[in-house]
Amino acid sequence: xxxxxxLRNVASLEYDASRCTGCRMCIEVCPHNVFRxxxxxxxxxxxxxxxxxxxCALNCIAGALTVKRGVGCASAVITGYLKKSEPTCSCGxxxxxx
Amino acid sequence: MDYSxxxxxxxxxxxxxxxxxxxxxxxxxxxxxxxxRYRVNxxxxxxxxPDKDSEVIITSNYKLSFDLVRKSLDGMNTWILVLETYGINxxxxxxxxxxxxxxxxxxxKESRLSQYVSHRRLILPQLGASGVSAHGVKExxxxxxxxxxxxxxxxxxxxxxxxxxxxxxxxxxxxxxxxFILTPVEIVNxxxxxxxxxxxxxxxxxxxxxxYSVSLIWKEGIRAGLYLLAAYLSGAFLGPLLLPYLPxxxxxxxxxxxxxxxFGLIGIMSLRSMPYLALAGWFLLSxxxxxxxxxxxTGASTYTSLSGVRREMRVFVPVQILLVLTGLSLxxxxxxx
Numbered sequence: 001x002x003x004x005x006x007l008r009n010v011a012s013l014e015y016d017a018s019r020c021t022g023c024r025m026c027i028e029v030c031p032h033n034v035f036r037x038x039x040x041x042x043x044x045x046x047x048x049x050x051x052x053x054x055x056c057a058l059n060c061i062a063g064a065l066t067v068k069r070g071v072g073c074a075s076a077v078i079t080g081y082l083k084k085s086e087p088t089c090s091c092g093x094x095x096x097x098x
Numbered sequence: 099m100d101y102s103x104x105x106x107x108x109x110x111x112x113x114x115x116x117x118x119x120x121x122x123x124x125x126x127x128x129x130x131x132x133x134x135r136y137r138v139n140x141x142x143x144x145x146x147x148p149d150k151d152s153e154v155i156i157t158s159n160y161k162l163s164f165d166l167v168r169k170s171l172d173g174m175n176t177w178i179l180v181l182e183t184y185g186i187n188x189x190x191x192x193x194x195x196x197x198x199x200x201x202x203x204x205x206x207k208e209s210r211l212s213q214y215v216s217h218r219r220l221i222l223p224q225l226g227a228s229g230v231s232a233h234g235v236k237e238x239x240x241x242x243x244x245x246x247x248x249x250x251x252x253x254x255x256x257x258x259x260x261x262x263x264x265x266x267x268x269x270x271x272x273x274x275x276x277x278f279i280l281t282p283v284e285i286v287n288x289x290x291x292x293x294x295x296x297x298x299x300x301x302x303x304x305x306x307x308x309x310y311s312v313s314l315i316w317k318e319g320i321r322a323g324l325y326l327l328a329a330y331l332s333g334a335f336l337g338p339l340l341l342p343y344l345p346x347x348x349x350x351x352x353x354x355x356x357x358x359x360x361f362g363l364i365g366i367m368s369l370r371s372m373p374y375l376a377l378a379g380w381f382l383l384s385x386x387x388x389x390x391x392x393x394x395x396t397g398a399s400t401y402t403s404l405s406g407v408r409r410e411m412r413v414f415v416p417v418q419i420l421l422v423l424t425g426l427s428l429x430x431x432x433x434x435x
Contacts (some may be wrong), residue, residue, distance in 0.1 A: 004272055007347055007406040021398065028245050028263070029227035031270040032401065052403040053193070055227035059245075069228070070404025071193055072351070073397030077407055087404065 001037035012068035017041055019064035026056040026065060099149045106213045109142040115259075120165050125160055128279065130286050135187070136161045140182040141211040146175035150216040153257060155246075156202065158183040158191050170250040174257075177214065181205055192229030206239045221230065221246045221253070221261075224268065251361065272400045273330035277338050280398045284334045288391065292330050296323045307434050318390075325364065329384040332360040333391025338398070344410040350403070350414030354394025354421070357385040379428030386421030389414060 013034070020041040022097045027035045027042065031050040035056070042064075054069030071087060080087035101108045114123075127133045137159050145168055162299040164180060171178075183191035187411045190198035202220070206212075222230060224245045232243035246256045247267040248302045256263060286376045303318035304310045337344065337353040345350035361384035365377045395413055 004342060004401050005347065006402050007409055010405045010409050011403055012405050025232065027326065028268070029224060031225060031248060031267055031268070033265055049401065050403060051227040051401050052405060055192075055408070057230045058229075059227055059233070061233045068405065072404050072407045074393045074398055074407050074411060075314030077404075077411060 005048055006047050006051070006072070011047055011052060013044065013047060013050045013052070013056075014066045015041070015042075015044050016064045021062045021064075023061065025061070026058045029055040029059050031055070051092045099147070106210055109144050109177075109209075111144040112168050112175075112178070114168050114170075116165060116169055124162055124165065130283050135185060137165045137185040138180055140180045140205060141206075142211065142214070143178040143180065146173075146178045147179055147238045148175045148214075152176050152215065152217065153221055154179055154211065155217060155221050155253065156205075158182065158186060158188045158197055160185050160187045160191075163187050166250045169251070170253055174254065177211075179205055179209060179211065179220070187226075188223045189281055192226045193258065196228040197226050199231045199238075199269070202230055202235050202243075207240060208234075212240070218242060219244060220371040221257070222256065223250070224263075225246045225270070228317055270400045272341075274339065276400075277341060280395075281335050281338050284332070284338065284391070284395055284398060288330075288334065288394070292326065296326055299323065299326060302430070305430070305433055319346075321324075324381050325361070325384065326387070328360050328364060329357050329387040330391065332356045332384070333388030334395075336360065337392030338395045339387060339397070341395075348393075348410040348414055349396050350389045350393040350401070350410055353395075354385045354389035354414075354417070356392065357388025358382060360388070373432045373435075376429050376432035379425045379430075379432060382421045382425030382428065384425075386418045386425060389421070390418045393418075 022037070022040040022042065024037065024042070027037065032046065032051060033051065034044060034046045034050050036045050039042070050067070051072055052067050052070055054067055057065040057067045057069070073087065076087035123136060127136045138161050145391075152175050155167060155171065156179045158165050159180045159182055162273050164178070167178060179334055180206075181197055183196045183201075186194065186196065188197055202222075205222070218241045219236070220241045221244050225248055227245050230243065232245070235241060235243050246253055247263055248270055249267070250266040256267065299322040300315055300319035303313045303322055304312060306314055333356065334355045337349070337356045340356065341352060344355050346352050346355065358381065361381050365381055368377060393410070396407050
């Protein structure tokens with residue numbers, strides 16, 4: 001898993017520890033083990049593993065997490081650029097999927 | 099469970115055994131054929147003989163997802179609640195929002211789930227979490243959401259261990275086999291572009307210092323076609339497969355290296371039969387094409403972020419354009435010197 005790190009210092013995840021209630025939800029939902037508990041609060045330990053899926057922010061009832069959510073997909077970025085819209089996964093209907 | 103005297107119907111039953119048709123269907127959609135049409139009807143299902151205390155497992159209506167879930171629950175009695183995700187798997191549907199808070203709420207209400215079970219607990223696949231807000235579902239339905247493991251195979255253990263996960267069942271893997279299975283998708287996705295480009299190079303091959311020759315199209319064109327096919331496979335197959343072993347963190351960089359290495363090997367074998375200038379041109383072309391294709395594999399990978407992809411594209415799209423244009427120029431110039 002360690003050799004599957006993408007680019008450094010680019011993830012848009014932001015964490016406001018003062019709001020954290022220690023409910024552990026972020027740890028439960030993160031597919032890349034970005035968080036862990038430090039005492040009674042969560043802490044970000046692997047920011048560079050974050051793929052910006054948005055699961056943590058959506059499930060943080062305390063609003064301690066924000067992330068610019070999106071798909072890490074080059075063809076979605078190209079399609080979005082051509083259509084002048086936000087990059088989205090083209091999967092759907094009969095399309096091949098991500 | 100006794101349904102007599104209840105205002106609810108008996109939901110359709112399924113079992114955990116796959117029929118031959120299920121296996122063939124899985125094989126078919128894994129080869130990217132008719133994937134979007136491979137669906138089950140949304141709603142509540144019975145697996146085995148569930149009762150008021152049985153777990154409720156939620157999944158998407160992509161039939162392969164549904165089949166994997168019921169197969170993994172072999173020997174258990176559970177409810178399966180299927181969301182309408184239009185035939186898309188859980189993770190992609192969560193990203194699009196169809197596997198989302200609103201759809202969970204809608205299915206819980208429409209299926210009258212609260213009359214089938216006495217507890218108030220839903221088990222969702224963890225990868226659904228990017229679309230479903232647990233507190234949102236709780237507020238609207240009274241059901242608390244438990245995000246289970248990433249893979250269906252771990253659901254049983256998750257339940258028997260009292261809903262606990264570890265770092266492994268919680269994380270997304272992307273091993274050699276996963277990548278190998280996904281490469282055909284990429285290869286099929288861009289094959290029509292490859293064919294168009296090969297035709298372009300066939301026509302280009304006819305050009306020589308003295309004019310245009312049809313016999314050259316065959317002689318040179320077939321070679322050009324093979325070189326392109328090599329660059330294509332290097333970018334769409336080798337690059338993704340060797341992802342962790344290639345230098346660079348950027349997928350575009352990894353693909354470029356793969357393309358250079360592949361044509362480097364071909365080039366050494368062609369040193370006597372081709373002008374150096376043309377070889378240099380093909381070397382650059384191969385790196386550019388391969389870089390672009392591996393960059394497109396970011397969408398199939400499980401660990402790239404949008405911010406990261408944007409940053410890598412700002413560097414590698416210009417690099418790819420430069421490589422292809424320079425390479426193409428050298429190949430053409432080589433015909434005249």
